[in-house]
Amino acid sequence: MKPINIGLLGIGTVGSGTFAVLKRNREEIARRAGREIVIKIIADRDLEKARCLAGDGIVVTDNVYEVIEHPDIDIVVELIGGLTIARELILKAIAQGKHVVTANKALLASYGTEIFAAAHEKGVMVAFEAAVAGGIPIIKALREGLTANRLEWIAGIINGTANFILSEMREKGLPFETVLDQAKQLGYAEADPAYDIEGIDAAHKITIMAAIAFGIPVQFDKAYIEGITKLTREDIRYAEELGYRIKLLGITKRVSSGIELRVHPTLIPVRRLIANVEGVMNAIVVKGDAVGTTLYYGAGAGAEPTASSVIADLVDVTRMHTADPMHRVPSLSFQPDLLSDTPVISMDEVETSYYLRMHAVDQSGVLADITRILANFDISINAMIQKEPDEHEDKASIIILTHLTIEKNINAAIAKIEALPVIMGQVIRIRIEELNNK
Amino acid sequence: MKPINIGLLGIGTVGSGTFAVLKRNREEIARRAGREIVIKIIADRDLEKARCLAGDGIVVTDNVYEVIEHPDIDIVVELIGGLTIARELILKAIAQGKHVVTANKALLASYGTEIFAAAHEKGVMVAFEAAVAGGIPIIKALREGLTANRLEWIAGIINGTANFILSEMREKGLPFETVLDQAKQLGYAEADPAYDIEGIDAAHKITIMAAIAFGIPVQFDKAYIEGITKLTREDIRYAEELGYRIKLLGITKRVSSGIELRVHPTLIPVRRLIANVEGVMNAIVVKGDAVGTTLYYGAGAGAEPTASSVIADLVDVTRMHTADPMHRVPSLSFQPDLLSDTPVISMDEVETSYYLRMHAVDQSGVLADITRILANFDISINAMIQKEPDEHEDKASIIILTHLTIEKNINAAIAKIEALPVIMGQVIRIRIEELNNK
Incomplete structure (x- = not known):
């Protein structure tokens, strides 16, 4: 069968990882997907870097529209991130009849409903496993693996930077600021770490998971968000004395009056498996009425773990792209015309x-x-x-x-x-x- | 859209759980699947029990062929188990053009390759999430979530009975026989517990996971199997002193000379998350070259956790049954004509x-x-x-x-x-x- 052609928007950390893994595991991926998955064109502002990475045989451009409008491209992979140009590009790609794979959690947490509706109308897929918890296939578990359940709650360590800081504060008894500096030096925290330590990144991810779990539109503006900047080592120590560990959790829960959606530092019993997830790792606990609690653990960030999810989406789209659009897995698990208006309740x-x-x-x-x-x-x-x-x-x-x-x-x-x-x-x-x- | 009609073979523990969850979560499952999933006919030897459970509106029979040959049935759910009649029934259902959902690990570990080939030829799906690790969506993770990876190894606590026994032996310092008796009284162990404590059940499951992970045929006869019956509390205690915990693991690993496939008691470092999985719970660690190690945890048995997986498969088949058969997710993740002949090596x-x-x-x-x-x-x-x-x-x-x-x-x-x-x-x-x- 003829290959599936990919157009890549952005060749930063995750883009380079995707490129490298697709190349290294090309034969094995093709045996799974049923055909080859080939990157045909890459758009990046840094043309020189992109050319150097791409080598021969791949078109490199600094014009993103060239990718979206390319007649041979089956799937557009959006790895630019942020809320500026990504939304327009994804909507244009959908309008062109392209399937889309994206890792853009900020975008989906605010504009996901609009994007998924546009994709549904056009009969294309938008896949986004890489947007939540890096390499952990949690979106697939929620959207497909647990569909029998009335889901009750999700609680996740979904920001590796914050978890690394809390682990180090506890293990070494150091104050927040000292560990944050270390995290920056190790490359675990950005120069501007606000998204991670203020809980915004975790809120993007729990917003997306809440939509899939409960069949509601994405509503990032309704999330309660509290970061870890005010946590002290005293509280971490006292919590331990009481049998608890403090983690930054994203939590969403179905209660009688609606849906809870919140990110904040949380004491959890030390004997829970998730309390023992340390360093930059992520883990998500999902509670369903039939299955009970299940837990998913792995690397929540990094070039190749995130690429693992991007490529899993590419294989999914490849396996399913010829299917009748009315019979594909819905982006948010629930059929788009059957979303619920259950409200997100105030903190x-x-x-x-x-x-x-x-x-x-x-x-x-x-x-x-x-x-x-x-x-x-x-x-x-x-x-x-x-x-x-x-x-x-x-x-x-x-x-x-x-x-x-x-x-x-x-x-x-x-x-x-x-x-x-x-x-x-x-x-x-x-x-x-x-x-x-x- | 018209409902998807299910024929159920066997209404024991898992069958009853499937019936109960489908009924309780009917509306939510339909919102995900895009149409209703309805049990139309049930076959069981115990007609009275089946009738009592089914209530009105569902045909109850003791003739399994009535289910398989029923013209309105879209999916046959095989929950009889074992190697006697199940194989014939599944192959006949496939021949009738029915999709099949099964929890039969023993059957798939020995005859899976034949069954999947028959299904592929006929253009129907055979789904089996419930065959491995109860409610944990591990088959989906391996078959779809981690497709980017060259998988390196899998190690799993995949028999809850054995894990319960080892947990109790360690926590209470009791000998094997005493705890086995307790497990029988609690209903965690069968009257004949050989499958669980001799490692056979775990070997069925790791055989199936090996096939999906490495794209090889199922080869239960090549698995090395050693149970927990000879373990002593002394060894459990000494292992702890050395920083290790003893777990019955199913292990499969890709090495230069082939594939390792084995079940045996194993010392693992206490600091690993999986070492802290206690009681009847299951957990599987999967190592991929891109994603690193990921872990999946949950209930490995029980009526509703297993039903969670059976129904997830029903939703999957419902979502995908109209798709071009050449573009569905292959049963073993790899395309059936592209399996590898990499040998399973001897212990x-x-x-x-x-x-x-x-x-x-x-x-x-x-x-x-x-x-x-x-x-x-x-x-x-x-x-x-x-x-x-x-x-x-x-x-x-x-x-x-x-x-x-x-x-x-x-x-x-x-x-x-x-x-x-x-x-x-x-x-x-x-x-x-x-x-x-x-």
């Missing part, structure tokens, strides 16, 4: 439990004041530790784990506690998730 | 490292004798512990961890060591796998 309405830490003047009656405030908001206490003040100090640390309550109640209680004259500074609040099989 | 040729434990008379020169024998076979020692004899005893336990060597060499060395007059009884030999990302 104020989320029910979870909490780790609280505060500094209090070491005098009688303090605990009574705090526990009375919590009781007034109907918040019950699961565990409490009081750490005696160090010598030459008069402030004790009080750590409280609460049972389940509503976010707006804990916030109101915290405001009251902070207003107590015996409480010094702010109350630290970190959410807890048990992630059990119930 | 004698396998290279790995070993844990050895022996009882020796506590006298000088013993270690010199043992180490000389190992050196003569070019086996180098990684670690050695000598446990002093208990009071009133004169035999010391000697534990040796070797570096990599060839199985036939270690066996020859063990024979020589056992022949030493100072060595009492047999040398215990357990294989070690590092399962690292290299």
